[in-house]
Amino acid sequence: MEGENNTCVREFIFLGLATNPELRLLLFAVFLAVYGATMLGNLLIVGLVAFVPILHTPMYFLLGNLSFLDFCYSSVTAPKMLVGFLSRANTITYAGCISQIFFFHFIGGIKIFLLVIMAYDRYVAIFHPLRYMAIMNGTVCSGLVWASWAGGFVHSIIQVIIITQLPFCGPNKLDNFYCDVPQVVKLACTNTFVVELLMVSNSGLVTLMCFVLLLVSYSILLAKLRAGSAPGQSKAVSTCASHITVVTLIFGPCVYIYVRPFHSFPADKAVSVLYTVITPILNPFIYTLRNKDFKTALGKLKRRKQKLTL
Numbered sequence: 001m002e003g004e005n006n007t008c009v010r011e012f013i014f015l016g017l018a019t020n021p022e023l024r025l026l027l028f029a030v031f032l033a034v035y036g037a038t039m040l041g042n043l044l045i046v047g048l049v050a051f052v053p054i055l056h057t058p059m060y061f062l063l064g065n066l067s068f069l070d071f072c073y074s075s076v077t078a079p080k081m082l083v084g085f086l087s088r089a090n091t092i093t094y095a096g097c098i099s100q101i102f103f104f105h106f107i108g109g110i111k112i113f114l115l116v117i118m119a120y121d122r123y124v125a126i127f128h129p130l131r132y133m134a135i136m137n138g139t140v141c142s143g144l145v146w147a148s149w150a151g152g153f154v155h156s157i158i159q160v161i162i163i164t165q166l167p168f169c170g171p172n173k174l175d176n177f178y179c180d181v182p183q184v185v186k187l188a189c190t191n192t193f194v195v196e197l198l199m200v201s202n203s204g205l206v207t208l209m210c211f212v213l214l215l216v217s218y219s220i221l222l223a224k225l226r227a228g229s230a231p232g233q234s235k236a237v238s239t240c241a242s243h244i245t246v247v248t249l250i251f252g253p254c255v256y257i258y259v260r261p262f263h264s265f266p267a268d269k270a271v272s273v274l275y276t277v278i279t280p281i282l283n284p285f286i287y288t289l290r291n292k293d294f295k296t297a298l299g300k301l302k303r304r305k306q307k308l309t310l
Contacts, residue, residue, distance in 0.1 A: 041284035109152030204259035
């Protein structure tokens with residue numbers, strides 16, 4: 001079957017993380033537990049932010065959106081990976097592969113832009129504390145979040161449009177457990193040098209610039225906080241430190257994957273596991289274990305549940 005872009009490959013084969021049957025079962029159990037914890041942890045944060053009044057602030061509104069995105073982000077790749085551990089032929093259709101790339105970069109793009117918005121939120125809170133609620137009101141926060149969704153869509157649809165113009169006539173084996181731009185582009189039956197440049201510009205350079213911008217902005221914020229010129233210094237330092245940790249966990253692997261030529265390296269799969277499976281489960285723990293407001297909200301939720309069960 002040959003389409004408009006001369007594609008005759010109907011499906012791609014994932015080589016996955018392991019070939020040994022016993023190791024695959026072990027990995028299935030481990031990643032199933034991780035995926036389940038990711039779902040519960042992020043949905044718990046979304047629920048707390050939505051229903052506990054103490055968390056009805058701009059910062060927690062943005063954090064709730066980040067947790068929802070982590071829930072969706074993990075769901076793009078983890079279910080297919082888990083099925084692959086139990087099946088002999090771990091395949092995905094051409095249309096399914098393109099769809100996975102779209103949603104993977106759509107949600108990933110939203111997360112990148114949302115982290116920039118969260119950095120701006122912390123800037124306003126620290127440098128303009130008296131005007132914070134007026135500047136970061138509900139309308140502004142909602143508008144910024146919708147803008148991040150629009151940015152993620154534009155980022156993703158550009159990648160999909162470019163990839164669907166490439167011809168795929170074989171081979172069709174992807175040395176990974178999900179479809180992503182670098183591996184898929186390398187399977188195209190044509191010279192992909194220009195396409196790789198476009199992809200690096202779209203994903204790599206944008207990611208790198210946002211990463212540098214965020215590191216510089218948080219460095220300035222921490223320098224101001226350590227100077228003791230802002231109220232609530234200890235809490236703000238803890239919040240900024242949590243944000244920096246999350247930013248590093250998300251942007252570090254992305255910079256490694258996309259800001260370089262599309263060649264395979266031994267660490268690629270490990271890095272892919274880190275930012276598609278591990279990072280979404282770490283975010284809830286990073287934000288909640290050190291956050292008094294979340295602990296208070298969780299305590300209220302437990303007491304409310306106990307009253308209902310009595």
